[in-house]
Amino acid sequence: MSLKNKLARMKSHLNVKEGKEKPKSRPPVKSIPHLDEWENFNTTVYKGTEGFCLIREVKYPLDYKHGLYTFKELAHVIEGWNATDYHHPLSSKGYSTNELFFFDTETTGLSTGAGTTIFLLGYARVERDGVVFRQHVLPDQSGEIAFYESFLQEVNYEALVTYNGKSFDWPMVKTRHTLLREHLPKLPSFGHFDLLHAARRLWKRKLESVKLVNVEKEILNIERYDDIPGFLAPMIYFDYVETKKTEGLMKVMQHNEYDILSLITLYIHLSKHLLQNVDRTSTESYEVARWYEALGEKERAVRQYEEVIDGEDEEAEKALFALGIQAKREKEWEKSRGYFGRIKRTRNLIMQAQIELAKLYEHQFKDIKDATFHAEKAYSYIDETTNERLKQELEKRLKRLRKKVAL
Structure with missing residues (x-):
């Protein structure tokens, strides 16, 4: 076979075009296997400009308790932040409750490169009459444009709340959006509260790992039942793409739902720690103080350290030392000497x-x-x-x- 004939046969694989082509008509939406099962799972079909995806929506009442708190507590902590006169990266001062966008993804791998695909976008917002939880699902790769199109049409937010989202989830969204940007609206700008950093600050010495599932169990009083491990999600998704059996993918969706509801509870709990509206261990109080000190909020840090210094543990002496250094910086020599002199254990x-x-x-x-x-x-x-x-x-x-x- 001649080289010319070989190239001609390969054109369809290489996506090579000769001259101008007539625009193709939009391919019809494929039939959706087990549609009745999806509908029973609160899931509907979204037909986009190219392809389709699935959208699931569930609504929770504000008095629904997930772990330590009901969701209506979010309004109280945002009210608390709005009453503050100091800076913190988790402060929602200036925001209303429904402007926080609790967000998580499920992907085909752990890399943020172009070879990894997001197949599930999940998010929740706390509205006046309840928590609206929504998931966008990619049934197969042919629907990726519809998948992101539906997500960007529905989303209207000011601040993203994630767990490691700055390093993984949102960079993944940006990578896939870049590849499809000619077909999609622009990504909006927003604030971002990444709760992993806060969990690491407060509980890294208490917990063996600060994975969200560990924080849930040890800190937030949340116990998962019949939950799949997150690392199985890619395999389960590939199995769904091949077999179209819904059970496994629905389990992944429930896992994602738990993650996002836990983000709401975790943001409430962290805010209460930072606003001094919850009982804290000496380690937690000390770490909160250190955080405020690192942010340059000296007065706030001093008050937090003073909470700890009457204890009998190492944190009390660390707090005394920090207060001694702070007094020395302020040239309060007697006060500084007093703090240093109390360190004896x-x-x-x-x-x-x-x-x-x-x-x-x-x-x-x-x-x-x-x-x-x-x-x-x-x-x-x-x-x-x-x-x-x-x-x-x-x-x-x-x-x-x-x-x-x-x-």
């Missing part, structure tokens, strides 16, 4: 506090004898785990102070 913190006391006595109180005493006490806590640079700096400080005392 945690070896490394005692050493650090004694170093800070040596500095205060030398430079602020001009008491070389007491400065030397605290430097020597700090040195007594050095062991094989001590940072070498810190050890050398302390030795240098001691040598200088002893020379001054000898004068």
Whole structure:
């Protein structure tokens, strides 16, 4: 066979066009296997400009309790945020309840590259009369344009609330949108609250893993029953594409539904922690304080640290040390000395506090004898785990102070 004939046979696979082609008529929507099962699952068919997808909608009452809270609590925490005068990345100040868009996806893989496809887009909004939960499902690849078209037509939001959505879910949406952008509306801009970062800050030492299912069970009092593991979702989807049997894919949809409802509960719980509207462990209070300090919200951080300092655990001493440093920055020397002087239980913190006391006595109180005493006490806590640079700096400080005392 000649090269010309070979190329002619391959044109359909290569999508090569010669000259202008007449526009093709829109292909008819395929028949949908097991349509009655989909309809019984609150699912309807969306017919797009190209192909079709499935849309499922469920409504929950506001007094529905998912874990620790009913969904009506969201309005209370947003009211709390709107009463604040400080900044936080999870603050919904300026938003109304229905402007938060709780969002999660299911995909054919864990990569955000073009080879991975989203087959399920799920989201919920808390309206005045209930929680509207919706899912867009891609029955097969021929319906991808309709899939995103239906999603972008329905979506009207101000702030996305996700769990690792900044790193995965939304980059995936953007990747697929880029490939299909000639056929779709533009993606809107929005704020983004990614709750994974907050969960990691508050509970990374308490939990073996901060996967959402662990946070649900250990923190939010949510227990899943008859749930499929998330890692099975791609295999179940491929099985559906091949067999059209609905049971497995519906299980994946229920898994996604649980994820999104849990995002609402988690946002409420995190907000209550940050607004001081819930009982907290000393570790949680300390981590909240550290977060506010990192954001430059000094007054807020100080109040949070002060909640912890009367305890008997390591967090109390960490909080005392943080308050001592903050007072030192504000040139409140006596207050700083008082905080450092209360640290007496945690070896490394005692050493650090004694170093800070040596500095205060030398430079602020001009008491070389007491400065030397605290430097020597700090040195007594050095062991094989001590940072070498810190050890050398302390030795240098001691040598200088002893020379001054000898004068």
